[in-house]
Amino acid sequence: MSILLDLSGLSVRRNGRAVIEGVDLRIGAGEFVGLLGPNGAGKTTLLRGALGLLPATGHSSLVAMGQALRARAVAFMPQGRDIAWPMPVEALVALGRIAHPGAAGDADRAAIERAIAALQLEPLRHRPATRLSGGEQARVLIARALAQETPLLLADEPIAGLDPAAQIQVMRLFAGLAGQGGAVLASLHDLGLAARHCTRLVMLHQGRIAADGSPEQVLTADNLACVFGIRAHLSQGADGLLFQPLDTMT
Numbered sequence: 001m002s003i004l005l006d007l008s009g010l011s012v013r014r015n016g017r018a019v020i021e022g023v024d025l026r027i028g029a030g031e032f033v034g035l036l037g038p039n040g041a042g043k044t045t046l047l048r049g050a051l052g053l054l055p056a057t058g059h060s061s062l063v064a065m066g067q068a069l070r071a072r073a074v075a076f077m078p079q080g081r082d083i084a085w086p087m088p089v090e091a092l093v094a095l096g097r098i099a100h101p102g103a104a105g106d107a108d109r110a111a112i113e114r115a116i117a118a119l120q121l122e123p124l125r126h127r128p129a130t131r132l133s134g135g136e137q138a139r140v141l142i143a144r145a146l147a148q149e150t151p152l153l154l155a156d157e158p159i160a161g162l163d164p165a166a167q168i169q170v171m172r173l174f175a176g177l178a179g180q181g182g183a184v185l186a187s188l189h190d191l192g193l194a195a196r197h198c199t200r201l202v203m204l205h206q207g208r209i210a211a212d213g214s215p216e217q218v219l220t221a222d223n224l225a226c227v228f229g230i231r232a233h234l235s236q237g238a239d240g241l242l243f244q245p246l247d248t249m250t
């Protein structure tokens with residue numbers, strides 16, 4: 001399995017406080033990894049530190065490769081959905097091709113069309129992106145990241161604010177990217193969708209990895225109680241894993 005992300009001893013401080021501490025994480029081709037953790041656990045900080053968007057100590061293969069190679073190795077969908085300019089949806093998706101010199105060639109056009117089709121944006125393609133709903137804007141930003149056609153995608157809460165059908169479509173899309181030999185690392189709060197669609201889960205707790213493995217290995221009663229403070233039920237149904245939160249521990 002070729003390794004597309006290699007972090008070792010990655011630590012990030014914010015405001016003088018250690019927010020990510022000594023994270024070791026290797027992600028290989030074929031993996032769709034859900035990055036889980038309660039609010040403030042450090043998911044965004046870990047993603048941004050791995051990308052070199054926040055100063056970090058330790059090793060990140062993405063930082064080590066330098067900016068030019070990185071733009072072809074990884075795409076990033078940030079948590080913030082701010083779209084500043086009223087450019088048409090298809091022009092915004094096309095920005096994903098900036099790392100590929102010779103923009104507007106056939107390969108670029110094809111990549112943009114694939115991304116628009118994957119996120120079902122055809123009816124919106126000529127609309128100014130600033131005049132879309134929050135969920136529609138999220139789909140446009142996922143499409144921009146997909147148009148980059150990198151082997152690795154990092155996505156920070158990509159399905160937040162999407163309706164149930166769009167959430168499932170995006171999770172299937174990411175699983176498909178992994179199935180075709182890419183890799184996806186996505187922070188997620190929906191543990192049910194994470195359990196059903198991710199090949200592997202990484203659970204962060206106070207800046208450290210508390211659990212890393214298959215959904216069954218990670219979503220244990222002990223981990224859910226200790227890290228999330230909830231009681232929940234995980235079972236194997238006819239359609240796959242079913243996760244049901246039941247109550248808080250307090």
Ligand SMILES: Nc1ncnc2c1ncn2[C@@H]1O[C@H](COP(=O)(O)OP(=O)(O)OP(=O)(O)O)[C@@H](O)[C@H]1O
Nearest residue numbers: 014015019037038039040041042043044045046187
């Ligand atoms: N700009 C900042 N300056 C200082 N501390 C910050 C800053 N941004 C975040 N933090 C702190 O870093 C810690 C981790 O935040 P981070 O955003 O990485 O968490 P998260 O797991 O992504 O949370 P959420 O699920 O709420 O998005 C939190 O304690 C947060 O208060």
